[in-house]
Amino acid sequence: MFVSRFAPSPTGLLHLGHAYSALLTQNLVTRNSGTLHLRIEDIDITRCTPDFEKQIYRDLEWLGVQWDSTPLRQSEALSIYINSLKQLVDKGLVYGCDCTRSDIKKALSAPNNLANDGSTVVYPGTCREKNLSLDGRNVRLNLLKSKNYLETEYINFFEQGIGPNKENGDQTFEIGWLEKRYGDFIIARKDIRTSYHLAVTVDDAQQKVTHVSRGNDLFYVTPIHVILQYLLNFKTPVYIHHPLIKDKNGNKLAKSKGAESILSMRNSGTNIKEIRSILGL
Structure with missing residues (x-):
């Protein structure tokens, strides 16, 4: 199918x-x-x-x-995203964060303005050890705890299209790559309790998407979605990234x-x- x-x-x-x-x-x-x-x-x-x-x-x-x-x-699907967030909370994989408004804004939209090498501002982990309440705060995924939970250093997906640097076929990323590129990224904004990354990952699972077709400006955020799929026990779809107009x-x-x-x-x-x-x- x-x-x-x-x-x-x-x-x-x-x-x-x-x-x-x-x-x-x-x-x-x-x-x-x-x-x-x-x-x-x-x-x-x-x-x-x-x-x-x-x-x-x-x-x-x-x-x-x-x-x-x-x-x-x-x-209309916010309750579903909140339920998925709760699963990550129950697994002890997230933490509350007092971050800047620019961080909040970035969590709302598809990050399709990244450079082709995937570079972006890296969150330094400022709030990771503060043990802040999640209530009224943004929520970040703790990548180190996620790596330990999954008991693997790697995540994988299959690229049936073409990435910005001609990537095709089996793709393997170290979770450490995510840490270096993004740091602990926001998965839930404090006011709506979700983010672009969490919402699209849950949506693809809910809609039983087997093949994700989208612009290759999103190729380098695919590992973010894949690690969320792993943590939420979702099947990873095939990705078909295409060149941009x-x-x-x-x-x-x-x-x-x-x-x-x-x-x-x-x-x-x-x-x-x-x-x-x-x-x-």
């Missing part, structure tokens, strides 16, 4: 990058006689709006993308940088055949 998903966030209008990912994923599902789920990643309540969500549905329908069940809205200057298309929206292209007279031609599909 082949099950995949397309998971946009209603923080802005869809652009060609989203169209490419959605159509590519649908093509994969069709070729494999599989199932395509639509997920609305709307936990960032300060930026997500109902109008953007409605336009996502309109744009996908115009593009000819067909999903196979009622869309999963993350804002870039502008004429070679930069990734982004809502925040004013990438032309699908809606704007539609309104200017561009048709779906032209969209597919532009995307090489």
Whole structure:
């Protein structure tokens, strides 16, 4: 069985990058006689709006993308994320943290602006030994305790697509790599008790996703999701990371940088055949 998903966030209008990912994923599902789920990643309540969500549905329908069940809205699944967090709490693998607002903001969104080498700000473990209450605080995963709990130094996944540095096939990462790259990362924000990492990991398990198709700007956060899968006893899906659609200057298309929206292209007279031609599909 082949099950995949397309998971946009209603923080802005869809652009060609989203169209490419959605159509590519649908093509994969069709070729494999599989199932395509639509997920609305709307936990960032300060930026997500109902109008953007409605336009996502309109744009996908115009593009000819067909999903196979009622869309999963993350804002309606918070109790499920909290239950998964409790499992990690009960295993003694997390701790409360008084961190900065910038840390909190980073925990909300897909970290798809990382450099291709996976570099980012590394949390130094400031609160690891403070024994702070989890109530009213952000929650971080203790990677050292997680490594001891799993009784392994390594985590693995299979890459069926291509990473930013041409990665393909069996991928093995040391848990120590996660410690060096990210430190103990946030898995639950203090106000909504989840994060991008925890939510997407739980969602993929809940929707029984077997193949995760997404941009390869997320390749280097995949080990974060895999270690959560290990700790929560979820099956690790196959990953199919794909290259990004870039502008004429070679930069990734982004809502925040004013990438032309699908809606704007539609309104200017561009048709779906032209969209597919532009995307090489």
